[in-house]
Structures are given as structure tokens and as C-alpha cells.
Amino acid sequence: MHIIASTLVSALGSGKKPHIDAWTEGKSGLSQETNFHQQMPEIITFLGEVKGVESVTLPKALEAFLCRNNQLAWKTLQTEGFNNKVEVLIEKFGPNRIGLVVGTSTSGIATTEDIFRHKLDADSYSDSYCYQKTQQMDSLAQFCCQALNIEGPSFVISTACSSSAKVFAVAQRWLNAGIVDAVVVGGVDSLCLTTVHGFNALGLVSPTVCKPLDESRDGINIGEAGGFMLLSHAKFSDETSSSPVEIAGVGESSDAYHISTPHPEGEGAQLAMLAASEQANIGIDELDYINLHGTATPSNDLSEVSGVSHLMSEKSSTWISSTKGFTGHTLGAAGITEIIFCQWMLEEQMVPANLNLMNLDSILVQKLARSNISVPLEALHLSGTNRKLQYVMSNSFGFGGNNASVILKRESVE
């Protein structure tokens, strides 16, 4: 599948440039003093907040959809001219021939939280609160279809933190069946109290900045993000300039182990990675880089690195890193966030640092010692060197033991 267009908004900023700048400077988007912190004074942590989401206005016809999640979706669709590129393809093929599949874990639940918090009675909220268009789990798909004028097949995938990686498998199926000419895939998850308190109850929220793979890592920082990609089997050099990057393989699996704890050896994760590499028609050894799910919880990072190391041979010289230190864990949007990161890494021939890593966990060092895998501590700029990125993979794993891996390929690397 060719990438016709993509857009991303995270705590690092809107669109490609601020993200590449942050990678180059090693600057995190995480903060311990965001607006959202005021809503949860009892919790000490860093958050990856997108500034100004609450002041985004929606067009009149879509006002009933007003909630933080759809505001972030709207902001993201307006970024990088993404909505205009979708419009070009709709004019070309018609709204019936474009599909849309997006991931989210909590949809617009923040709106319902607000109603309980302010103890509003039925009379005062009935005019403005519309459950069906805010919290209801498919709100994001309804909203994006109407915002983009899409009328093809469409739904929300909600499999926790793998949601917006699994959307790529759906896009493949629709395109392969010939029922659409292009698909908008993506995901949006926005800050809300239930996820912060829920992860906190599980003891998974770090009181400091998150430190993926570090020996002192102690949990996640929750972030928010929105991202979309426009995919097609064809390239459209006339109206829209495509990226030199394509989606080469998607793999999915289940842990069948525990509802909220990953398998210690990353058994399910291995199955997803293998399925993706089989579809991309490459060996795992041929991956130049893996963007880890790398949440910075002790159990996730151990499980994932174990899984990766099981699949790698002695000759593997792959880079691996987590970018959660830049954005926080954007949950249902983590898949699309990091898959767009992989696209940009291939375009720019750049690997960002595994931010906030001081001392690589010695158990992970042992796991990785069997192969030549390395974790970049500084940003790597590969242009002009003899190392290139051609195949990269992004991992996304969620509660319920739900795994997805997506491999991206750059056609030719100069």
C-alpha cells in the first residue's frame, strides 16, 4: 500500500517539521505542568498534552460531535493539508470508493466525566451533551466520515493500545477486495481522567518522566495524539505527491496469556512480528530498525525485548528504540503515531534517540547480547553514511493481549 498523505499531531507539535526538530534536538514533549494536570492534583506524573485542543472549534454542521477527542481529530485533519488530499481522491473516485478505519481506546469519554464531575442534572446537560456523537465508541469514525465526506465502509477499532496499528490490516483487506480505491486509516486518543486513574490503579503510571528500557524505568506517561494516513494501491503523481515509503506488511496476534500483563517471553508479540515479516517477504534480520511499543513499564519492555531477541540471529544489526520518551504513551493513537514516525525516519534517513535512557537495564543487555542489536542514545543521521534504513517495523501491543506489527519499506535509498 502506498502512502499518499499523512498527518500527525502530538505533544511535540503539529505536522512533520516540529517532530523532526524535536528528534534532532532530543527534546521531549512531556511535561509535569500541563493544563490537564489541574484536573488531577492528586497524581504526580508527566503528560504528553497537545496544547490548545480545548479551544479548537468545529464547523457548525459537526458541532454535536464536540469533545476533546474530535477536536484533536479535526486539528489533525487540517494539518499538512491532509483533508485537501482526501478531497482530491474523493473527486476522482467518489465518496463511496473511499473507506475509513480509525482506532481509539476511550473515544470522547472525557465529556461524560465532565458531566459526573460537575454533577449536572438532566435539564442542564440535555441540550449540549450528545452521548452518541461523543463517548459512543464509533464517534471518531462518524465524525471523520462526515468531516471528510467519506461514504465507503467505515468503523472504529478499539483494541486498547494496538487499535490504530490494526487499522492497516483492514485497509489492506478492503483494497485487496477492490471495494475501495483509497482508505483513510488513523487513530485519535485524548487525555481523560479514567485512563490516568485507571493506569495509576494498576501501578503503571510513572511519577517521573518515562524511561523506556532503562534499569530504573517505573511506568508510563500518558500522552495524546491524532494521526491519519491516506493509503492506496496506486500512486497519484499528478494531484498529490506520494511518499517514497510504502506499507509492506501487517501482522496480528493474541497473547492468550493475561488480560493486562504481557507474556514474559513476548510469545504473542513474536507471532505478530513474524506474520508482518512474512507478509513483507523479508526475514526479521533484514529489519534496519524496530520502533518498540516500549511503554517503559518493567513488564512490557522486558517482554518485548525478550520477544525481539528470540527472533534475531547473531548477525542481526538492527537498531531498536522506543519513542514514548518524546510523546508519552498515546494509547489508542500509539500505533498510528509511531507508524508515521517510521515513515518519517525512512524519508529523512534518521533514527531518533531512545529518549531518557541513562542505563540500559542489565537484563535487557543480556537478552540483546545474542545479536548485534543496538539502542541509539543520540539521534542518528544516516545520510552520507554507509548505513541505510530500508525496512523498519513498528510494534503496538494492548490490553487483552492484543498485538500488531507493521512493516514499512522505502523503495530505493540513494
Place this chain on the structure above:
Amino acid sequence: MKAQILSIGLTAPGLVNFETFKKMMLTNQLPDLSKAIEKYSPTFLPANERRRTTATIQLALKTAEEALVSFQQAYPEIDAKLPVLFVCKDGDTLISARMCQAVSEEEPMISPTQFHNSVHNAPAGYWMIGQENQAPASAISVGEYAIANGLLEAVLQSQSYGKPVLMVIYDLPLDELMPVDTVQKSKAPFAFSMILDASKVIESDYPLLSLSLTQDTPFKSLKSNPYTGVPAAEAYPLLQSIALYQSGHEKSDMHFPLNRNNFIKVSLG
């Protein structure tokens, strides 16, 4: 797009399973909606997991289990560790309302079990654990377009995985704790499951399902649907046609909305 239906499960007030529904349809009886869904416990789960399941999760698991058990009886030679697709509009609204209430308290406190049960793919997660099944599992939400998108996704999954797929479409009315003031059309939960195979020709007691996309506006069905109100129940006329198929008096096509202005035409053959 064609797929063979290999087995069916059905749960709703007044409907114990698909076989009883079929008998009722053949003898022209109407379901008695005042009969609550029978108590169910997912015995295939380890005790720890079993006691953590909620009514929403149990509805999905019961309906999945019915289709799987009859599939295993009919096709003992086929690997029963199938990819699964769970389709539900709202998920567990009792949990989401309780969580929203909890975070509004002076000292917010969410139970860890409640939190991990709140994910939309909780039933899928429990199902895969209980079945020791590492195949892909998906959980989607698509409101009123559930039947068309659910069937399409299940058929395409079966094509791409090259094996049968278990699809469960289940919906419950919003919990009373939800601050929703609109009058709900239904108080009845409704769930059905199908194991569909688009990968090969296979003998079955059930008809072949053919799907095609159309923009033709469907004519309104004159038949009454006692369960109207939740999206899953929109499959009632389809299930009725399947139940009556072998007796030969139900052959008409059905249209299910896929998105605004688009439909999936479903024919049985």
C-alpha cells in the same frame, strides 16, 4: 463476496440459542421477551478470570461459545483456534459510567479489574485466554452500521487468513447509570455469532452468504422485529431467513446500511 455459514449462536431475552429460535420460527411462534437471558458462566475460563467477567463480557462469550461448540461438533477435523471479530456499539456502559463517577469523587479511585475490563476488546481478550488461542482478535464499534460492516469485515478476514472466522455482534441497552436522557428504543440485549468461511467450499447445514455493495435504497421490510432498538438486533430478519431457509419459504435479499447512502446487499444461496 461469498462465505459459507458454518455455525450460528444467538442470545436474547426469550431466545436460549439458535436451535430453539429455528424451531420457533418453523412453528410460527414468537419469542417471549419477558423471559430473561439464562444465567451463564464461562466455564472454559480459569476461575480467576471467570469471576471477573461482567454481564456484557458474558453475553459476548456465551454467544461465541455456542457457535464454536456446534462448529467443533460438525467439523472436528478443522482447527478451532479461529481469528475472532467482536462487534459492539457501546462496550460495557455500567463500567464506563462507574469509572466516570469514580473520577468525579473527592478521592478518585478506580478498581484495577474494572479498568482492564473497560477496554472494548475485553471479551476478545477473555475469549482468547479461555480458548488458548493466539490468532488475531479484533473489537470494533460501528453504531447502526454494525451488521453490514461486521459481515463484510468477517468475510474479508476469512479470505485473507484463509480460514473460518468467528464473528460476534452483541449489544446491550445503555446502563441506567449513564447520564443519557434520551428514551432508549429497547431494553433488551441482543447477541448473535456466526462462523463464516470464505476460504474454501465446505458442506454445511446453513446457506451460503453473498454480499455486494449497493446504493439502491432498500424497500422497508414489513416483517416486525420484536428486538428493534440495539444495532445487533437488526440481524433478526436475516437470522429468521436462515432459520427458515431449508424449508424453502424465505429467499428475499436484505439490505443493511454500510455508511451514509451505502448498503450491503445480503443474499442467501
